[in-house]
Amino acid sequence: MLFNSINFAIFLPIVFILYWFATSGNFKRQNILLLVSSYFFYACWDWRFMFLLIFSTLLDYFTGIKIYEAKNKKKKLFWLWLSIGINLGFLGVFKYYNFFAASFADGLSLLGFKANLGSLQVILPVGISFYTFHGLSYVLDLYKNRIKPERNFVDYSVFVSFFPLLVAGPIERATHLLPQILKKREFEYPKAVDGLRQILWGLFKKIVIADNCAEYANTIFNHSADYSGSTLVLGALFFTFQIYCDFSGYSDIALGTARLFGIDLLRNFAFPYFSRDIAEFWRRWHISLSSWFKDYLYIPLGGSKGGMWMKIRNTFIIFIISGFWHGANWTFIIWGFLNALYIMPSIIFNTHRNNLDIVAKGKFLPTIKEFLSISITFGLTVFAWIFFRAANVTHAISYISMIFSSSLISIPSFPGIGLTPPIILLTILFLIIEWLGREQQYAIAHLGLKWNKPLRYAMYYSIIIAIILFGGNKQQFIYFQF
Amino acid sequence: MRKFLLRILVFTLPILIVAYPIDYLISKYLSESNNYGIGEIKIWKDIYSGKINSDLVIYGSSRAWLHISPKIIEDSLQISSYNLGMDGHNFWLQYFRHKELLQFNKKPKYIILSVDIFTLQKRTELYNYQQFLPFLLWNKDINQYTSSYTGFSTYDYNIPLIRYSHELEALIAALESFTNYHNTNLRIKGYMGTEKKWNNDLDNAKSKVDAYEIKLDSASVNLFEQFINECHDERINLILVYSPEFIDGQSFVKNRQEIISKYEYFARKYNLLFLDYSKDELSMQKQYFYNAEHLNKNGSEIFTNKLIKDIKAQMHNKGYIQ
Numbered sequence: 124m125l126f127n128s129i130n131f132a133i134f135l136p137i138v139f140i141l142y143w144f145a146t147s148g149n150f151k152r153q154n155i156l157l158l159v160s161s162y163f164f165y166a167c168w169d170w171r172f173m174f175l176l177i178f179s180t181l182l183d184y185f186t187g188i189k190i191y192e193a194k195n196k197k198k199k200l201f202w203l204w205l206s207i208g209i210n211l212g213f214l215g216v217f218k219y220y221n222f223f224a225a226s227f228a229d230g231l232s233l234l235g236f237k238a239n240l241g242s243l244q245v246i247l248p249v250g251i252s253f254y255t256f257h258g259l260s261y262v263l264d265l266y267k268n269r270i271k272p273e274r275n276f277v278d279y280s281v282f283v284s285f286f287p288l289l290v291a292g293p294i295e296r297a298t299h300l301l302p303q304i305l306k307k308r309e310f311e312y313p314k315a316v317d318g319l320r321q322i323l324w325g326l327f328k329k330i331v332i333a334d335n336c337a338e339y340a341n342t343i344f345n346h347s348a349d350y351s352g353s354t355l356v357l358g359a360l361f362f363t364f365q366i367y368c369d370f371s372g373y374s375d376i377a378l379g380t381a382r383l384f385g386i387d388l389l390r391n392f393a394f395p396y397f398s399r400d401i402a403e404f405w406r407r408w409h410i411s412l413s414s415w416f417k418d419y420l421y422i423p424l425g426g427s428k429g430g431m432w433m434k435i436r437n438t439f440i441i442f443i444i445s446g447f448w449h450g451a452n453w454t455f456i457i458w459g460f461l462n463a464l465y466i467m468p469s470i471i472f473n474t475h476r477n478n479l480d481i482v483a484k485g486k487f488l489p490t491i492k493e494f495l496s497i498s499i500t501f502g503l504t505v506f507a508w509i510f511f512r513a514a515n516v517t518h519a520i521s522y523i524s525m526i527f528s529s530s531l532i533s534i535p536s537f538p539g540i541g542l543t544p545p546i547i548l549l550t551i552l553f554l555i556i557e558w559l560g561r562e563q564q565y566a567i568a569h570l571g572l573k574w575n576k577p578l579r580y581a582m583y584y585s586i587i588i589a590i591i592l593f594g595g596n597k598q599q600f601i602y603f604q605f
Numbered sequence: 606m607r608k609f610l611l612r613i614l615v616f617t618l619p620i621l622i623v624a625y626p627i628d629y630l631i632s633k634y635l636s637e638s639n640n641y642g643i644g645e646i647k648i649w650k651d652i653y654s655g656k657i658n659s660d661l662v663i664y665g666s667s668r669a670w671l672h673i674s675p676k677i678i679e680d681s682l683q684i685s686s687y688n689l690g691m692d693g694h695n696f697w698l699q700y701f702r703h704k705e706l707l708q709f710n711k712k713p714k715y716i717i718l719s720v721d722i723f724t725l726q727k728r729t730e731l732y733n734y735q736q737f738l739p740f741l742l743w744n745k746d747i748n749q750y751t752s753s754y755t756g757f758s759t760y761d762y763n764i765p766l767i768r769y770s771h772e773l774e775a776l777i778a779a780l781e782s783f784t785n786y787h788n789t790n791l792r793i794k795g796y797m798g799t800e801k802k803w804n805n806d807l808d809n810a811k812s813k814v815d816a817y818e819i820k821l822d823s824a825s826v827n828l829f830e831q832f833i834n835e836c837h838d839e840r841i842n843l844i845l846v847y848s849p850e851f852i853d854g855q856s857f858v859k860n861r862q863e864i865i866s867k868y869e870y871f872a873r874k875y876n877l878l879f880l881d882y883s884k885d886e887l888s889m890q891k892q893y894f895y896n897a898e899h900l901n902k903n904g905s906e907i908f909t910n911k912l913i914k915d916i917k918a919q920m921h922n923k924g925y926i927q
Contacts, residue, residue, distance in 0.1 A: 129764075129767065310609070312606075312609050316609070316612070319613075545773075583616070584619075584620075590770070591766070591769070591770040591771075592773050592776065593773060594770055594771040595771065596771060
């Protein structure tokens with residue numbers, strides 16, 4: 124069930140009404156309803172993988188209790204590694220087996236040996252990377268004594284499977300989400316209205332910007348040999364906006380939906396394309412994953428405590444693993460490696476925490492220096508996205524080499540699809556709204572709040588009309604494949 | 606909570622109130638488009654408004670509407686004619702158009718059915734779904750018949766405006782029709798001759814697969830036979846025509862002969878006229894085609910004249926005409 128589908132538009136109000144009216148405000152009943160709804164939501168994708176979700180939930184539920192009850196560190200470690208091993212084992216089989224088998228066979232063939240390990244014809248269960256990381260954060264927090272185990276299986280299951288975040292995050296922490304699940308939720312009018320507004324903005328980003336940009340990006344990337352260097356730059360730009368609006372749009376819908384149920388999820392995006400350096404970009408892009416890697420990998424590896432070399436080593440490790448988390452392809456690993464390279468100067472010169480505030484806060488325009496910093500960071504990000512989007516490394520290299528050819532200095536040609544002028548205008552309008560709303564949780568959080576009702580409603584109707592009129596052909600959310 | 610639900614209702618009420626009237630208006634003007642949906646909407650509109658009323662009608666796929674000119678037929682035979690060929694669709698949907706024709710127009714005296722290798726297949730997806738957009742919510746026949754194809758969801762069939770989301774070009778076509786701006790006829794009485802030059806379609810297809818086999822749809826075969834019987838019962842003269850097909854493309858389908866034999870079998874069984882032009886000299890000359898399956902304008906005009914001449918001769922021989 125896609126967030127941008129009619130099915131979801133029917134599903135959500137039904138669950139909402141039942142949640143607030145049929146449970147008599149009892150949070151235990153609300154949790155049961157949320158769990159049933161979440162499993163139904165997941166089963167709509169592919170009911171066959173329900174067993175995996177339930178097994179993963181059971182595993183972390185029981186190992187969590189065992190870790191907490193273990194009398195000594197050795198036993199704690201045993202249960203922790205059992206959970207990590209099985210969780211990562213599933214991830215390895217479903218997500219990475221074919222990659223490792225093919226890479227191993229390629230490696231052997233370079234040495235003159237032939238190997239055929241076969242490939243598994245498995246479908247990647249949607250959301251596996253997300254709920255696995257969910258569960259891992261829970262057992263790791265238990266091991267570190269940051270939390271106590273949740274003994275109510277229903278409540279714990281809601282933490283893992285809450286439908287707004289089930290298939291593509293944000294990757295929640297038990298310390299943040301579980302306390303909300305365990306307490307009585309009261310309906311809050313401003314929160315619910317704000318949730319609806321965030322859903323609307325998320326739908327606009329996904330359906331109007333991402334889905335339209337996807338058509339151009341797909342055409343240009345899939346037929347890159349047919350286009351000039353300047354058009355390939357456009358293709359990379361289209362993908363840059365596609366991936367941002369696709370994923371942040373999804374996150375907005377997820378956060379907005381959760382707020383309708385009185386639950387706040389972790390913020391996942393904070394206007395990353397207005398970042399002044401790569402370190403700032405990574406504090407603003409897929410925040411829940413970046414902070415997960417920081418807390419559960421970077422810091423346990425020693426973080427920055429072991430001197431410069433350890434800092435550099437750990438930075439490369441988390442970026443490469445982060446790339447690999449996205450998918451079983453060398454392109455993602457190179458994408459991660461590139462981002463590690465980008466961030467290196469700020470690590471070495473210790474400037475990575477220079478830009479913690481919001482760019483041009485309280486001002487209408489950035490300074491020239493800020494503008495240049497934003498442009499350079501954006502350019503580096505666009506370049507890295509080429510690897511992320513390319514089918515394989517060879518494709519990425521040929522794409523880049525064609526960009527840096529004589530045809531770079533030519534007028535780009537748009538593929539003969541869609542209605543280019545309105546889409547470009549809408550993308551520019553979107554960027555302006557994002558810039559103006561960059562101090563908020565999401566761009567239109569405060570837009571029009573002081574306007575009178577008809578004007579405000581007109582703005583909402585305009586967004587709805589834009590979604591209906593200018594929506595691109597429906598595309599799968601990119602992050603569902605991860 | 607009450608306030609929240611009330612506000613939601615206040616916000617959505619205008620949308621719910623205007624949805625049906627807006628859908629009606631968009632559908633009304635889109636159905637008057639002369640060129641949207643490869644001109645198919647215009648043909649549906651002509652059927653439903655009883656404007657076909659022709660003595661001779663032509664059925665088939667794109668190989669019908671691109672190959673047979675009703676105007677040449679009218680000039681030559683002095684009978685009214687209309688080409689109802691439907692782009693990209695097999696007999697399953699062609700038959701539906703036939704039924705609608707009979708319901709809203711006078712019965713034709715002659716039907717030329719252009720058959721080809723794809724006629725007795727059934728495609729699963731609703732190709733050129735745009736042609737059905739203005740009718741979907743308002744026409745039960747189209748609603749029921751097209752639902753066996755993938756393409757439209759239950760919501761598209763039953764909720765106003767849903768099917769128009771992401772269809773900006775349809776809305777522009779409706780606007781053009783409303784303002785009568787750029788609403789030019791794409792097809793004349795269902796026919797369109799194209800000046801296209803020979804393209805790479807055949808080479809591209811050959812580079813992908815050596816040859817392929819057509820799987821006949823048994824339901825379509827039964828429907829085809831049922832249609833022959835119905836024509837017989839209605840005293841409509843049915844003529845089967847296999848229009849020219851460029852010779853180099855004929856080896857592409859492995860079971861081509863088996864399919865043509867099927868038409869020969871039905872022609873024999875029901876004493877129908879079956880004219881096969883796939884071995885005709887026209888099929889040997891590339892300059893009359895723009896790809897292996899389709900004639901260009903020059904080719905289609907030569908072919909239509911040839912077809913009329915042959916029909917006249919054959920019918921004369923069979924005693925249908927004096």
